[in-house]
Structure formats: C-alpha cells, structure tokens
Amino acid sequence: MGNNLLEIKGLKVYYITDDGTVPAVDGIDMEIEEGETLGLVGETGAGKTTTALGIMNLVPDPPGKIVDGEIFFNGENLRNKSREAYRQIRGNKISMIFQDPMTSLNPVYTVFDQLTEVIKLHQNVTSKEALERAKEMLAKVGIPQERGEEYPHQFSGGMKQRVLIAIALACNPALLIADEPTTALDVTIQAQVLEVMKDLKKQFKMAMILITHDLGVVSEICEKVAIMYAGKIVEIADLESLFTNPSHPYTVGLFNSIPDPEEDVTELTPIKGLIPEPTELPPGCVFNPRCPDVMDICKGEFPETVELSPTHRVACYKYHKGIGGENK
Amino acid sequence: MAAKTGNQAVAMTAPAAKKKKRSQRAEIWRRFKKSKTALIGFGLLLLVLVTAVFADQIAPHSYDGMNLLVRRQPPSAEYLMGTDHMGRCVFSRVVYGTRISLVVGFFAVLLSAIAGGTIGAISGFYGDKVDNFIMRIIDVILSIPPILLAIAIVSAFGGSLVNVMIAIAIGYTPRFARVVRGSVMTIKEDEFVDAARVLGASDYRIITKHIMPNALAPVIVQGTLFVAMAILQAAGLSFIGLGAQPPTPEWGAMLSSGQNYIRDAWWMSVFPGLAIAVTVLSLNLLGDGLRDALDPRLKT
Amino acid sequence: MHRYIIKRLIYFIPVLIGVSFIVFTIMYLTPGCPATIRLGDQATTEQIERMRDLMGLNRPFLVQFGSYLWGVVQGDFGRSLHTNRPVLGEMLIRFPNTMMLSAAGMAIAVVIGILVGVLSSVKQYSFSDTIAMLFALVGISVPNFWFGMMTILIFAVWWSGAFGYSLFPSSGFDDGLRSLFLPALTLGTSSAAIVLRMTRSSMLEVLRQDYIRTARAKGLKERVVVFKHALKNALIPVITVVGLQFGFLLGGAVFTETVFSFPGSGRFIVEAIRSRDLMVVQGGVLFLAIAFSFINLLVDLLYGVIDPRIRTQYKAQRWNIPWLRRGK
Numbered sequence: 038m039g040n041n042l043l044e045i046k047g048l049k050v051y052y053i054t055d056d057g058t059v060p061a062v063d064g065i066d067m068e069i070e071e072g073e074t075l076g077l078v079g080e081t082g083a084g085k086t087t088t089a090l091g092i093m094n095l096v097p098d099p100p101g102k103i104v105d106g107e108i109f110f111n112g113e114n115l116r117n118k119s120r121e122a123y124r125q126i127r128g129n130k131i132s133m134i135f136q137d138p139m140t141s142l143n144p145v146y147t148v149f150d151q152l153t154e155v156i157k158l159h160q161n162v163t164s165k166e167a168l169e170r171a172k173e174m175l176a177k178v179g180i181p182q183e184r185g186e187e188y189p190h191q192f193s194g195g196m197k198q199r200v201l202i203a204i205a206l207a208c209n210p211a212l213l214i215a216d217e218p219t220t221a222l223d224v225t226i227q228a229q230v231l232e233v234m235k236d237l238k239k240q241f242k243m244a245m246i247l248i249t250h251d252l253g254v255v256s257e258i259c260e261k262v263a264i265m266y267a268g269k270i271v272e273i274a275d276l277e278s279l280f281t282n283p284s285h286p287y288t289v290g291l292f293n294s295i296p297d298p299e300e301d302v303t304e305l306t307p308i309k310g311l312i313p314e315p316t317e318l319p320p321g322c323v324f325n326p327r328c329p330d331v332m333d334i335c336k337g338e339f340p341e342t343v344e345l346s347p348t349h350r351v352a353c354y355k356y357h358k359g360i361g362g363e364n365k
Numbered sequence: 366m367a368a369k370t371g372n373q374a375v376a377m378t379a380p381a382a383k384k385k386k387r388s389q390r391a392e393i394w395r396r397f398k399k400s401k402t403a404l405i406g407f408g409l410l411l412l413v414l415v416t417a418v419f420a421d422q423i424a425p426h427s428y429d430g431m432n433l434l435v436r437r438q439p440p441s442a443e444y445l446m447g448t449d450h451m452g453r454c455v456f457s458r459v460v461y462g463t464r465i466s467l468v469v470g471f472f473a474v475l476l477s478a479i480a481g482g483t484i485g486a487i488s489g490f491y492g493d494k495v496d497n498f499i500m501r502i503i504d505v506i507l508s509i510p511p512i513l514l515a516i517a518i519v520s521a522f523g524g525s526l527v528n529v530m531i532a533i534a535i536g537y538t539p540r541f542a543r544v545v546r547g548s549v550m551t552i553k554e555d556e557f558v559d560a561a562r563v564l565g566a567s568d569y570r571i572i573t574k575h576i577m578p579n580a581l582a583p584v585i586v587q588g589t590l591f592v593a594m595a596i597l598q599a600a601g602l603s604f605i606g607l608g609a610q611p612p613t614p615e616w617g618a619m620l621s622s623g624q625n626y627i628r629d630a631w632w633m634s635v636f637p638g639l640a641i642a643v644t645v646l647s648l649n650l651l652g653d654g655l656r657d658a659l660d661p662r663l664k665t
Numbered sequence: 666m667h668r669y670i671i672k673r674l675i676y677f678i679p680v681l682i683g684v685s686f687i688v689f690t691i692m693y694l695t696p697g698c699p700a701t702i703r704l705g706d707q708a709t710t711e712q713i714e715r716m717r718d719l720m721g722l723n724r725p726f727l728v729q730f731g732s733y734l735w736g737v738v739q740g741d742f743g744r745s746l747h748t749n750r751p752v753l754g755e756m757l758i759r760f761p762n763t764m765m766l767s768a769a770g771m772a773i774a775v776v777i778g779i780l781v782g783v784l785s786s787v788k789q790y791s792f793s794d795t796i797a798m799l800f801a802l803v804g805i806s807v808p809n810f811w812f813g814m815m816t817i818l819i820f821a822v823w824w825s826g827a828f829g830y831s832l833f834p835s836s837g838f839d840d841g842l843r844s845l846f847l848p849a850l851t852l853g854t855s856s857a858a859i860v861l862r863m864t865r866s867s868m869l870e871v872l873r874q875d876y877i878r879t880a881r882a883k884g885l886k887e888r889v890v891v892f893k894h895a896l897k898n899a900l901i902p903v904i905t906v907v908g909l910q911f912g913f914l915l916g917g918a919v920f921t922e923t924v925f926s927f928p929g930s931g932r933f934i935v936e937a938i939r940s941r942d943l944m945v946v947q948g949g950v951l952f953l954a955i956a957f958s959f960i961n962l963l964v965d966l967l968y969g970v971i972d973p974r975i976r977t978q979y980k981a982q983r984w985n986i987p988w989l990r991r992g993k
Contacts, residue, residue, distance in 0.1 A: 093882060095878070095881055095882060123884075124884045124885070124886065125884060126884065127881070127882055127883065127884035128882060128883035128884035128885075129884055132882070133882045135875060135878060135879065135882075137875055140874060140875040140876065141875040141876055141878070141879045142876055142879065143876040143879075143880070143894055143898070144876070144898065145897050145898055146894075146897075154883065154885075155883045155884075158883065158884060158885060159884065201879070204879075204883070205882075501679070502683075504680070504683075505679070505680055505683030505684065505686075505687070506683075506687065508680050508683070508684060508954065508957065508958045508961070509684055509687065509950075509954040509957070510912040510913060510915055510916035510953070510954070510957055511916070512913075512916035512917070512919065513915070513916050513919075513950045513953055513954055514687070514950075516919070516934070516938070516946065516950060517688060517691050517946065517947055517950040518691055520938050520943060520946045520947075521691050521692065521694070521695040521943065521946075521947070522694075522695065522696065523696075593806070597808050600808055601808065601810065601920055604808075604810055604920065604923075605919070605920070605923060605935045605938055605939075606935075606938055606939055607938060617808070620808075620810065620811055620814065623814070624814060624924065627814060627817060627818060627822060628822050631818055631822070634811070634814050634815075634818070635815070635818070637811075638807075638808060638811030638812075638814070638815070641807075641808050641811065642803070642806050642807045642808070642811070645806040645807075645808075646802065646803065646806035649802060649805060649806050650802065653802075
C-alpha cells in the first residue's frame with residue numbers, strides 16, 4: 038500500500054551470544070499510516086523493545102544484529118541507509134522514548150541543555166531560536182518554563198517523562214516510538230502522561246508506536262493493535278476488531294486474564310505455562326505448548342498469517358481453510 | 366538454658382548451610398579456573414614461592430660471599446646475573462631476596478588484616494557512635510600517605526625489617542578496617558543474622574560465626590592486592606636506607622647499591638627490579654582474578 | 666555552594682590536628698631521651714633531670730602535644746639537628762620543586778590515563794584494549810624508583826653511549842622542562858595506570874546507562890555521545906582517584922627525587938634519614954601530610970563544581986546565616 042508511513046517486512050533481529058542465538062524478533066510484518074497509533078502488546082521478553090530498537094537502528098551490536106527484513110519509511114528502505122543518514126533520521130523524523138524516565142536524562146546537564154541540543158542538531162537555528170523552541174516544547178508538555186534551567190534530579194518521575202517527550206517531539210517527528218512510557222510511573226501520573234501524549238498526537242499529526250503490556254492503555258489511545266509473542270506477531274488488527282473478535286488463542290488468553298471489576302473474583306485466570314526460554318523455543322508455532330486449542334499441525338511449522346478481514350490478520354492454524362475449520 | 370538451645374538450633378541448620386557453601390565454593394573455583402589472569406598470576410606466584418622455599422638448592426652461591434676479585438662482572442655462565450660491587454653473585458642474592466620480600470609483605474598484611482579486621486568488624490557491627498568515632502580516627506590516619514607514615518615510624522625506631530613490617534602493618538590497618546566494616550554493615554542487614562539473634566546467639570557468636578565468614582571474600586581479595594603494595598613499600602623503604610641492613614639481600618637495598626654503578630654495572634639494577642616487578646605483578650593478577658571469581662558482578 | 670565550601674573547610678581542622686597528633690606521638694615514642702642526647706654521655710642524672718624540665722619533657726603527654734600543636738600552627742616544625750635551621754623554612758624552599766614535579770607527573774598521568782582509558786572502554790576487548798590493560802597492570806606492579814633507573818639507563822647511559830650526548834638529563838633541575846621530563850614520566854607512570862583503569866571502568870559503567878541510549882536516540886554522533894555525554898559523568902569518580910593519587914605522588918616523589926638527584930623536599934627528607942636528622946624527617950613528613958590534606962580539600966571543592974547534584978544538595982539546606990543567603 039502506498040500511503041503507509043512505516044512498513045516493516047520480515048524483520049529479524051537476532052542476539053548472538055556464547056550461550057546460543059536468541060531470535061528476539063523473528064520475521065514480523067507491520068504497517069502504520071500517517072497519524073496512526075499502533076499499540077504493540079506482549080509480555081516482557083516478547084521482542085517489542087527489540088523491534089523498536091531495530092527501527093531506530095539502535096540494536097546493541099554486539100551481540101544483536103538485524104539479520105533480515107526491510108523497513109520502509111516514507112517509501113525509503115532504511116536498511117540501505119548509511120550510519121550518517123540514519124543519524125539524521127533519529128530524533129528528527131523518528132523519535133523514541135524509553136521505559137525508565139528516572140535514568141534516561143543526563144544528570145550533569147540542565148533540561149534546557151538537553152532540549153536545545155536536539156533542536157540545534159537537526160535544525161539550522163541559532164542558539165536563541167533553539168532556546169525559544171525549547172521553552173515552547175516545555176509549555177506543550179505542561180512544565181513551567183523556568184524549570185528548564187534545573188537539573189534532572191530536581192524533577193519527579195512524571196515530569197522527567199514529560200521532558201523526554203518534549204525532547205522526542207522537539208523536531209516534529211513523523212513517528213514516535215514510545216516504549217512502555219507509563220509503566221514506571223504511578224497510576225495517577227500515568228493518566229497525566231497519557232493525556233499529554235494524546236494531545237500532542239493530535240497537535241503534531243504524529244504517528245506513534247506505543248509499546249505496552251497494558252490492554253487498558255491500548256484501548257484509550259490506539260487505533261491499531263499488534264500482539265507479539267516470543268518474537269512473532271501473532272495477531273494484528275484495528276482496535277475494534279481486536280476487542281470484539283480476539284482470534285489468536287494467546288490474545289484470547291490475555292483478555293481472559295484481566296479480572297472483571299464487576300464480578301467477584303477469587304482466582305485469576307492466567308494463561309497456563311510459562312514463556313519459553315529464548316534459546317530453546319519450541320518448534321512450529323511458538324505458542325503451542327500453552328495453547329488450549331493446540332493441534333498436531335501446530336508442532337510442525339509456524340503458521341502463515343491469514344487475513345480475517347482487510348484490517349485483521351492472525352497467524353494461527355485454526356483459521357487456515359480446511360484445517361481448523363472455524364473461520365469466525 | 367534458652368541460649369544453649371538457641372545455639373543448638375542454629376547449629377542444626379549448619380549442615381544445610383554447609384551444603385550450600387560447598388556448591389558455592391565449587392562455583393567460585395570454576396570461575397577462578399576460567400579467568401586467565403588469575404591462572405597466570407597464580408602460576409607466577411607459585412614460581413616465586415618455589416624459589417623462596419628452595420632458595421638453598423636454586424642459588425649457586427651464597428648471598429653474602431664476597432669475592433673482591435670478581436667485582437662488577439657482567440652476566441656469565443658462572444654468574445647468571447653478574448656480580449655486584451662486593452663481588453657477590455647477584456642471582457643468588459635475588460633468589461634469597463625472594464624469601465625476605467614475601468615474608469615481610471605477607472606478615473605485614475596478615476598483622477594489619479587481623480588488627481584492622483577486628484576494628485572494622487566492631488565498628489560495622491555496633492554502628493552509630495562507636496562507628497562514627499572509629500571512622501573519624503581512621504580518616505585521620507588515612508590522610509597521611511602510607512609511605513610517609515612508614516618513613517616517620519621506621520626512622521624513629523631504627524631501620525630494620527621488623528620495624529618495616531610493623532610500620533607497613535600500621536599503614537594498612539585502617540584500610541582493612543574500612544573493607545571489613547563495609548562488608549559487616551551490609552551483611553548485618555541480611556536476614557540470617559536476625560534469625561540467629563532471635564534464636565538467642567550472643568553478639569560475639571554472631572560476629573564470629575555468621576558475619577565474618579561471609580565478609581571473608583573481600584578481605585582475601587584486598588589482602589592479596591595489599592601484599593603486592595606492601596612488597597613495593599618495603600622495597601622502597603630499604604631503598605632509602607630504612608629497611609634491610611647490609612648484607613641482607615633485600616631487593617630494594619640491592620637497587621640502592623645498584624644506583625651508584627648504573628653506568629658500569631647495569632645488571633645490579635635491572636635484575637632485582639625485575640624480580641620485584643614479577644612478584645608484585647603475580648600478586649596483582651591473582652588479586653584481580655580472585656575478585657572476578659568471587660564476585661563476577663564487579664567484572665568489567 | 667558556599668555552604669559546601671564552609672562545611673568542607675571545617676572538616677579540615679580535625680584532620681590537621683589529627684595528623685599533628687600522629688607525628689607527635691611518633692616523636693614522643695622515639696627511643697632515646699632528647700635531653701640525654703643534648704647533654705652527652707657524661708651528664709649526671711641530676712643534670713639530665715634538670716634538662717628534661719627545661720625542655721618541658723616532664724609535662725603530661727597532652728600538654729606537650731598542645732604546645733607542639735601550638736608551635737605547628739605558628740609555623741614551628743622543629744629545627745634541623747645538624748644545621749639548626751627551621752625545618753619549615755627548609756621545606757618551603759624545596760617544596761615548589763616537588764610541586765612542579767608532582768604537577769608534571771600528575772599531568773602526564775591524567776592525560777595518558779584518561780585518553781587511553783576512554784579509548785579502551787569504547788573498544789572493549791579489542792587488541793588495543795588488551796594492550797592498554799596490560800600496560801596498566803605492569804604500571805602498578807613496577808617499583809617507581811626502579812622504573813626511574815631504567816629510564817636513566819635507556820635515555821642517559823645507553824643513548825649517550827650510542828649517540829654521544831644525553832637526550833634528557835638524569836639529574837638536577839638545571840634544564841627546565843627537559844630535566845623534568847624523565848622524573849615526571851617515572852612519577853606519573855604508576856598513577857597513569859591507576860587513572861587508566863578507573864577511567865575505563867567508569868566509562869564502561871556510564872556507557873551502560875539509559876541516558877546514553879537517549880543521547881543516541883537523538884541522533885548524535887557517537888563521538889559526541891562519548892565525549893560530551895559519557896565522559897563528563899564518568900570523570901566524577903575519576904577525579905576522586907586523581908585526588909588520591911596526589912598523595913601517592915607526594916610520597917613517590919621521595920623516591921623519584923632520590924633516583925634523579927632532584928632538588929626537592931623528598932630528597933631532602935631522604936638525606937635527613939641518611940644523616941639521622943630526625944627532626945627534619947618528622948617535621949618534613951608532617952609538612953607533606955598537611956600539604957596532601959590541603960590538596961584533597963581542593964579536590965573536594967572541585968568535585969562540587971563538576972557534579973551539580975552536590976551543589977544543589979547544599980543549596981537546599983537552610984542555614985540561618987543571613988550573609989550566606991545570597992540569590993535564591
């Protein structure tokens with residue numbers, strides 16, 4: 038499709054260590070349109086962060102390596118870009134904010150320093166203009182301007198995350214990748230930060246990949262959702278389809294494990310089993326040891342993705358015609 | 366009576382604890398074998414130790430036999446490292462010097478480990494005012510560079526190897542105290558100490574049986590590195606005339622004589638220094654390797 | 666900031682007292698009675714007793730210490746037993762030379778140590794890293810006086826044997842910087858090794874931090890990330906080490922000056938040892954110890970300048986001293 042801002046095809050990022058090779062991201066396909074927000078959901082270790090790092094070309098090497106796949110941004114294949122060209126994209130056209138705001142700011146430079154740095158790096162402006170822009174950004178994330186002269190340790194967690202958002206958006210990127218931006222924050226602060234993000238998304242008409250393990254957050258802010266498990270995307274759909282018609286057994290399990298606040302719950306219903314050791318993944322469909330609907334064919338090869346609708350794809354043999362039978 | 370049963374109960378958990386310790390030790394040994402630096406260091410040190418122990422067999426001549434006819438001879442088949450200004454065999458002197466340096470270094474550090482360890486354990490265990498007081502004193506002692514302190518002490522009481530040992534020990538006692546205090550303070554917070562206390566163990570027993578064994582690791586690592594530094598210090602003190610008295614074949618003293626003949630008899634200066642370097646290097650390698658083996662988290 | 670300075674200065678005083686106490690105690694415990702030495706073997710017990718009273722040797726320990734301390738504060742560090750000249754004066758004449766030597770040694774140590782340490786950390790485990798680590802290990806294992814003798818052997822003896830002149834002087838301080846080179850190199854090598862190790866491990870620690878990841882995500886050049894973001898943080902513990910090194914340098918100067926016949930306070934003390942001039946030795950050691958503490962004080966203050974966290978920590982404290990409350 039021609040109007041996709043970001044298109045990932047068959048991306049594989051492996052970590053090669055002495056103890057074995059970890060296929061952190063094992064062949065995923067993903068598309069995002071301009072201004073669209075995609076939620077990337079999965080448990081810890083599913084490969085979400087690695088995907089993000091792969092897009093940014095920040096995979097730590099050693100031991101990580103992008104071994105295969107294409108990442109198209111605005112029609113260009115990022116994998117063909119030189120390191121210099123990639124640097125011009127980072128922070129500028131594609132930005133990223135990370136999970137732990139407490140440690141993501143350099144303690145020996147002021148907030149203004151760290152903001153103006155990224156502005157001066159990508160835009161041809163004077164120091165004065167950069168400072169003006171920095172003040173604007175602080176205002177947009179709801180931080181009083183005078184505080185820009187202070188050092189990170191003088192800010193709370195929520196404020197630090199907002200500063201990081203300001204830094205990420207300072208150059209008006211087309212795509213923001215947010216890796217669990219609210220996980221490390223208190224619940225009340227979470228709501229605040231999410232509000233800021235929703236607001237800015239509208240203001241800047243920005244596309245976003247929101248990495249999270251919280252389906253509640255997803256329902257608030259995302260238009261599209263991709264479910265990841267052990268390096269594979271097992272289901273990807275628009276928000277409504279996913280919530281009304283979750284198809285992959287893993288997705289179903291995730292929804293089932295959320296306790297209903299209206300009912301009396303004495304036991305939680307987790308998904309049975311444990312996430313597999315990354316160096317010892319089961320053959321065939323990675324989820325098969327834990328799947329309540331497992332069939333023999335699941336242990337052979339990983340199932341190909343099947344379209345349930347133009348905006349809903351799933352990788353499960355249940356939906357392969359002639360095998361599982363039920364095409365809901 | 367209650368105290369006695371308490372101690373018995375603690376003793377009953379000992380076999381389980383011992384089993385954990387044995388597998389811990391196996392793990393440490395495995396990491397140690399993996400570290401190349403540790404093995405090389407250990408090997409070199411072994412070489413040095415063997416030289417010290419079998420000095421009589423290895424040295425072809427005595428260390429104080431003067432033969433004025435062969436003064437300042439360059440290295441040859443008979444005199445592997447040449448002769449010094451009094452006609453003595455440098456090789457033999459270097460070999461015997463091994464004993465001196467190792468003994469002085471080791472015992473100085475052992476002394477300071479015992480003294481410093483006790484002080485540090487008391488300071489760390491009782492905390493608060495006791496700790497504050499002791500640490501202030503230690504800070505003051507540490508504000509004098511150890512070499513200067515040693516110079517002051519040895520020059521006051523006369524130059525001899527024993528005085529050197531004592532002076533160096535005094536210099537390292539505060540450092541050991543700090544190391545042990547740090548460990549004790551961390552371990553003190555561990556739950557098994559609370560458990561022992563609840564079962565009625567006395568302070569003394571808690572310190573000796575529970576805390577000290579766990580605090581041992583950093584003491585061993587630091588101790589090894591301190592022995593290296595102590596050997597350097599002892600050689601230095603002898604170099605300026607404060608340690609070994611002639612004709613003792615101490616390496617530092619040999620370098621001092623070698624200084625005057627550096628133009629004509631370079632072998633008098635090169636070999637004793639190399640001996641010091643090799644010995645100290647082996648200890649440093651070993652110390653580093655031990656540190657990596659005992660706490661891999663510290664490894665960079 | 667002012668509060669930090671004052672607090673640090675106040676801390677200096679007990680150290681001064683303590684150091685004087687240690688030196689005094691050593692002198693007090695020295696075998697042999699100064700009165701007997703003064704009067705000679707022929708003196709009667711009566712004469713010795715009277716001399717002891719005269720010299721104040723029968724007063725209680727603390728009183729003697731008190732008067733000693735009072736003398737020190739006024740600049741009386743004793744008199745040379747041989748020349749009867751005041752020790753303080755003799756030390757002050759020669760101390761500038763020692764300072765120059767130590768400063769030169771420190772400069773060499775810091776420049777080499779930090780540079781190689783940073784490069785080593787960036788290229789961890791490479792060949793050059795291994796060589797650097799080896800050099801560092803050898804640097805702390807080699808006695809510095811022997812290293813000095815070896816440099817003399819190479820640059821003076823062998824060089825002049827081969828080429829007929831001395832590349833660098835091996836004694837005295839007549840040739841300005843050229844005379845300083847070999848002794849400074851000798852003195853600085855073991856410190857360089859320590860600074861190298863510290864810088865490397867500190868950099869490795871810093872490079873692992875989240876804010877470095879943020880810096881890269883901004884699209885900054887790697888060189889900027891390393892030298893601007895990482896180094897400033899990594900240097901904080903290195904400065905402590907450098908400050909501590911100064912103490913070892915002052916001590917090491919004793920040996921280096923002896924080897925190179927350098928006219929400094931270190932060699933002066935060694936000569937006093939040889940001639941058994943105990944007053945000079947003790948007074949000299951006290952002098953150097955005080956100098957060392959003072960330099961540590963300066964280093965701590967420098968710490969406050971570099972790490973903004975320390976500055977603001979003290980700003981927050983409320984001291985009810987009006988003339989201290991400037992600005993905010």
